[in-house]
Amino acid sequence: MAAKALPVSPLAVPLPAVPPIAGVTLGVAAAGIRYKGRNDLTLMQFAPGTTVAGVFTRNKCPGAPVDWCRAALKGGKARALVVNAGNANVFTGKPGRDAVQATADAAAGLVGCKPREVFLASTGVIGETLPHEKLTAALPALHGQLAADGWEGAARGIMTTDTFPKACVRTALIGDTEVTIAGIAKGSGMVAPDMATMLCFIATDAKVPAAALQAILKKGVDASFNRTTVDSDTSTSDTVLVFATGQAKHPRVPAEGGAMLKGFARALHDLLLDLALQVVRDGEGAQKLVRIDVTGATTARSAQKIAMAIANSPLVKTAIAGEDANWGRIVMAVGKAGEPADRDRLSVAVGGTWMAREGGVVPGYDEAPVVAHMKGREIEIAVDIGLGRGKGTAWTCDLTHGYIDINGSYRS
Amino acid sequence: MAAKALPVSPLAVPLPAVPPIAGVTLGVAAAGIRYKGRNDLTLMQFAPGTTVAGVFTRNKCPGAPVDWCRAALKGGKARALVVNAGNANVFTGKPGRDAVQATADAAAGLVGCKPREVFLASTGVIGETLPHEKLTAALPALHGQLAADGWEGAARGIMTTDTFPKACVRTALIGDTEVTIAGIAKGSGMVAPDMATMLCFIATDAKVPAAALQAILKKGVDASFNRTTVDSDTSTSDTVLVFATGQAKHPRVPAEGGAMLKGFARALHDLLLDLALQVVRDGEGAQKLVRIDVTGATTARSAQKIAMAIANSPLVKTAIAGEDANWGRIVMAVGKAGEPADRDRLSVAVGGTWMAREGGVVPGYDEAPVVAHMKGREIEIAVDIGLGRGKGTAWTCDLTHGYIDINGSYRS
Incomplete structure (x- = not known):
């Protein structure tokens, strides 16, 4: 990676304060995957009952974590997210699949859930074996320090060639109850059609059935990340995940979502576009x-x-x-x-x-x-x-x- | 255009000596379209009976000269070619069409042919009206100086951001008679699929029916220019024209071409690939x-x-x-x-x-x-x-x- 720090994009926007999202604790650690002297491992833990939706790269050579998430998404439930920066775990064959399994197993053991309820993302160099033992060695101490206010650290922990951290917060009403949606993103190159950002993670305290969440996310990604491009190259790792912890006390949302989620969908779409444009603002070398x-x-x-x-x-x-x-x-x-x-x-x-x-x-x-x-x-x-x-x-x-x-x- | 001269590409190849092609005279002049102190207008004249084939950009917004050539190609006959550098005459509306007509009329008058036997190409800035009166003013004196040995001047006269002139010569046997094929090309950016070079002009003394020439050219372009790219952008002016003067004394080629043209086709395809790679070698900023x-x-x-x-x-x-x-x-x-x-x-x-x-x-x-x-x-x-x-x-x-x-x- 670039040996010296890159100057911050002149198009950078300030990092907003991200409030705690009920049902989410998170934290970061320095696992030493590639970078020295900075956090490169992010862990989020979600309350039992959290639903999940995801959209991934259409690149035909996706990374092992993308394969993992696609399979895990079928369950519709999530309890943890593990993200590392510095190594994308792409084109790594069986060692890549082993790394994914070992990381999910380790996180599941700490959180107390099934491995298939752990979601994974990696970003960085392609084609080098991910030293997953560095991840699993760092996870226990990291798990002991998870807190509700870790969003800024997470936004920084997932960066690679990004020059500024990216986050966005929106609120919406479901019934008369206010819910909050918080998201972080990273990406600045290899950002193109069919999933523009490399990684984007969103959490909300809303209680939304997985199928309805997936439909809302898909529509929002089509209108945001899929309309942005930095260099026409499409990453092998593009991932957008939304986790809905269901901690907010609003009336029950029907399985198909529907009118009750109109305001929520609008807020989520607005957040997705905001994050997508932050990624373009950090396009590699971008001045405009x-x-x-x-x-x-x-x-x-x-x-x-x-x-x-x-x-x-x-x-x-x-x-x-x-x-x-x-x-x-x-x-x-x-x-x-x-x-x-x-x-x-x-x-x-x-x-x-x-x-x-x-x-x-x-x-x-x-x-x-x-x-x-x-x-x-x-x-x-x-x-x-x-x-x-x-x-x-x-x-x-x-x-x-x-x-x-x-x-x-x-x-x- | 770039105010200072660009350094010559490190990938440049020497300009070959191009021998006269029987039935072709050519020359260059400084019409002052955009550049100062260099030739920017090229005129070629072909013997009566010359057949022509052409392949053009698939860009949906082609320049007026491309429209003109497509229409003129239907006649299958050519007596002259006029090329200017510095202004592409693209997206110029009616003034652009008027410029094309006036230039063809002027050249036809000098050569003594129909305007539709005059082929035209322009390269340079898009969207500015071509000052065609500068072309028509320069044509009479230029016509008076046409000579058989003007290929090097023409190769230089059609350049824009090119850093070296590009030409190629091949010979082939039709029956027992040797024929010669000579070509020049220009292009270094906006060079992409569906006609990689901006401009390429080829002449041969072979006597080849227009339909057979067109089929051979199309196949050759697909295997050469259409397999090269500099920046994925597709020019609005891409043009490859082949003129066959029929001055060589070989047996008559049947209308459909066939086996008799096998060696000729191979030589033409080889020349097309050579010129296409010269264009890539001069890709803007290319080092490799x-x-x-x-x-x-x-x-x-x-x-x-x-x-x-x-x-x-x-x-x-x-x-x-x-x-x-x-x-x-x-x-x-x-x-x-x-x-x-x-x-x-x-x-x-x-x-x-x-x-x-x-x-x-x-x-x-x-x-x-x-x-x-x-x-x-x-x-x-x-x-x-x-x-x-x-x-x-x-x-x-x-x-x-x-x-x-x-x-x-x-x-x-």
């Missing part, structure tokens, strides 16, 4: 946060595909790094998306100023506000395809020397 | 040429898609720039391709050394030859999927600070 709105496509799906093509274009992203409102490259990216588009109906705006309309440059458009907008930290691009009513939005960051610095020497 | 061979996929198409996913991964490309044989990132890229792959059957080699086999690191593999290989200029990656017999190959370059330098300030 970029929002791309596509309207007028033939379908919403088509609009989203075009928005992601723009968001993933290295030429668009380097132009933004150079503070150049190069709408020609945006047109190129629209065209390469492979979706229905008619060059002569296309319009492009930057920072709210329409520079190109219906196939040509807008004669005498005022360049001054565009130039000023490009110098800012948050860039807005709007593209109207002019063919239909499909809308989509994607978020990304610019592509800078910092990205090359970080990724050209990651293992050294 | 990378070849990726995928075997064992379920189909050839699947293998090719996986090879391109690896070639387009920013994380793989930055690792190569950092001389890091990070096979974990290669596994990630295989997984994100979305093609059938089984993590536990996957093998990865770098420079001929198998580092990972069937799902795990090869215990005690010799790292020394891998480290030495990564320090070289030409990097070879082999991936065996372990599922079938599908094979594919892709070429790319590394992703370096040079790419950011060039593309963060292209228009300034």
Whole structure:
């Protein structure tokens, strides 16, 4: 990993204070997996009866912890989460599967649950055997120190090339009872479609049936993490897990969820988008946060595909790094998306100023506000395809020397 | 465009001497489109009876010259080619179409042919109106100076961010008669699947029916330019044109081509691959040429898609720039391709050394030859999927600070 500390992203946002979530205790320890002198092991314990939902990478070569979580999710129950940073336990064959089993067994023994109620995530280098004995050696002392106020430490403990810790808190009403949702996330590169963040862990005191929780989570991830990209690469470890401890005293939620969970779903979706954008704000080398709105496509799906093509274009992203409102490259990216588009109906705006309309440059458009907008930290691009009513939005960051610095020497 | 001259790519190859091609005269001039103090306008004239074939970008927002060429190609005949550098005449609406018509009319008048026998290509900035009156003003004097030995000048005249001129010559037998094929190309960024080079122009003295020429060209482009990528972006201007002047005295080739053109097709395909790799060697900021061979996929198409996913991964490309044989990132890229792959059957080699086999690191593999290989200029990656017999190959370059330098300030 990068030998020297990276400068904090200029797009960083302050870490919010995360209150205790009833039914959750957590803590961190330094297991010495890869990093020296910092915490790299995070343990969360959940009250009996906690339900769980999860969404994972669609990468065809997932890590052993992802395989484990997918299988464990079938039970719908969770009692613990173990996360390590520094080694992703990906492409590690049988030793990788053994590491997962040994870690789950150890945590289950401490918590007093079945191994299949333990969820696992690993992030870091791919293809090196995870020294799980360092994890299992550190877990007993860590388990003895779990506390309700450990969220800040956990947000820091799961970081790899992240330059700032990421957390978010929301509240919602279920019936007349306020419930709280808290989440932490990490990720700054290898962040792309089909699960943008590497890791995101959310807990709530709400009592939500696992199936309803899964449906709400899936929808929220589609509208947040799956609409962000840093570099078009898709991690083998992407994991979002939500744990609902059921400690809040609200009326019983029916198995299918339904209207009673409307406010909860909205709050969870808002939290997911907040965390997803924090990950983009920490995109490796990012100097600018970029929002791309596509309207007028033939379908919403088509609009989203075009928005992601723009968001993933290295030429668009380097132009933004150079503070150049190069709408020609945006047109190129629209065209390469492979979706229905008619060059002569296309319009492009930057920072709210329409520079190109219906196939040509807008004669005498005022360049001054565009130039000023490009110098800012948050860039807005709007593209109207002019063919239909499909809308989509994607978020990304610019592509800078910092990205090359970080990724050209990651293992050294 | 980049204000100062870029350093020549360390992967550059010497410009070969290009002999005259019977039936072709050519020359260059400084029309002052965008660059100062260099030639930016190229004119080729072909003997009556010249046939033509072409393959173009699949970008949905092509430039006006691409639209023009597609229409002109239906006639199958060519008498002239006009190419300008510095302005791509893309997304320029009616003024763009007017510019194309005016340029073709002017060249047709000088050559004495129909405008539809004039082929056009433009490369450079997108979205700015092409000042075609500068082209038409320069054409008459340029036409007066056309000569058979102008290939080197043309190879230089079509460059934009290229750091070295690109040309290739091959010979073949049709019957017992030797024919010559000469080609030039330009391109160094926005070079991606579905026509990798921006511009490539080839001429031969062979007499080949247009339909047969088109079939041979299409096959050759699929096996060369369409297997290379610099940055995953697809230009709006990609154009490959082949002109066959028919001046060679070989027996008549039947309309469908067939066995008689076997040697010719092989030579043309070889030339196309040579030029495609020259373009990758001049990839913006490239320090290393990378070849990726995928075997064992379920189909050839699947293998090719996986090879391109690896070639387009920013994380793989930055690792190569950092001389890091990070096979974990290669596994990630295989997984994100979305093609059938089984993590536990996957093998990865770098420079001929198998580092990972069937799902795990090869215990005690010799790292020394891998480290030495990564320090070289030409990097070879082999991936065996372990599922079938599908094979594919892709070429790319590394992703370096040079790419950011060039593309963060292209228009300034």
